[in-house]
Amino acid sequence: MQEAALMRAKQPSEGPLKAPSVSGVESGWHIDPITLRPVIDDLEAFEREFAHDYAREVIRALWSGDPVTARERCEVMLAERPSSVRLRAILADCRRDLGETDQAIADYRVLLEECRGTAWESVLHQHLGKALFTAGHYDLALTAFAQAYELRVFTGAHPSLIDSSMVAMSRTQHMLEIQHRARRRH
Numbered sequence: 693m694q695e696a697a698l699m700r701a702k703q704p705s706e707g708p709l710k711a712p713s714v715s716g717v718e719s720g721w722h723i724d725p726i727t728l729r730p731v732i733d734d735l736e737a738f739e740r741e742f743a744h745d746y747a748r749e750v751i752r753a754l755w756s757g758d759p760v761t762a763r764e765r766c767e768v769m770l771a772e773r774p775s776s777v778r779l780r781a782i783l784a785d786c787r788r789d790l791g792e793t794d795q796a797i798a799d800y801r802v803l804l805e806e807c808r809g810t811a812w813e814s815v816l817h818q819h820l821g822k823a824l825f826t827a828g829h830y831d832l833a834l835t836a837f838a839q840a841y842e843l844r845v846f847t848g849a850h851p852s853l854i855d856s857s858m859v860a861m862s863r864t865q866h867m868l869e870i871q872h873r874a875r876r877r878h
Contacts, residue, residue, distance in 0.1 A: 721755060728822050728860055729789070730755045750782055759789035777803060777812055781819060793827035814843035814853075821860060830868040837861045 720737025721730050732738050732755045742748040747769065754762035763786035770779045784799035800820035807813055821836030841857035843849075 723856065723859070725859065725863060728825055728863060732756055747779065747782060754782070754786060754789065759786045762786045763790065777807060781816065784823065785819065788823045788826050793823055796823040797827065797829075811847075814840045814847065814849065817843065818857060818860065821864070825860070825864055825867070828871075830864050830871060834861060834864045834868065837864060 719741035720734035720739075721732045721741075723729070724731050732752065735752075738752065738755075739748075742751060745751070747766075750762050750765045750769065753759070753765060763783065766779055766783045766786055770776065770783060773779055780799065780803060784796045784803070787793075787799065788796035797820065800816055800823055804813065804816045804820060807816055817836050817840035821833045821840060824830075824833035824836055837857055837860040841854065841861060844854045844857055
């Protein structure tokens with residue numbers, strides 16, 4: 693699940709999404725179960741859901757498959773708010789989607805160190821896992837997703853966020869199995 697915390701600023705851990713919206717079901721977007729990335733399905737519903745979000749334009753560009761525009765807009769916003777964890781995390785997602793996975797992973801590790809013990813920690817583990825997944829580091833991604841899952845369970849996160857970590861772990865485990873089978877054949 694794309695973390696609402698990266699999408700909304702009011703609540704650092706996951707954002708102020710209403711329970712049905714956390715999964716994207718009623719907000720015009722979903723998480724692609726193959727890539728683990730968000731995709732906009734219904735632009736009007738997305739616009740309603742994010743109407744008051746200061747990063748809406750960045751998110752829309754990123755989730756619509758335009759990480760170049762998303763990064764440009766995010767960098768402009770970061771110039772005004774250089775310490776924003778949220779914008780720095782969104783920028784890391786832009787880098788991930790641009791294929792700059794090493795930089796995205798490094799960015800998330802820095803953010804995690806800065807945010808240990810805060811409400812951001814589970815979100816950052818989840819997104820670090822997504823960057824690692826994209827880079828093909830499935831073993832490390834599985835560890836990151838498991839850490840996000842454990843923190844979410846421990847803190848009583850919304851069930852859809854716990855489910856998103858479980859889906860990410862399941863998909864990553866599947867990719868690990870494929871990777872292991874391929875290695876055994878060679």
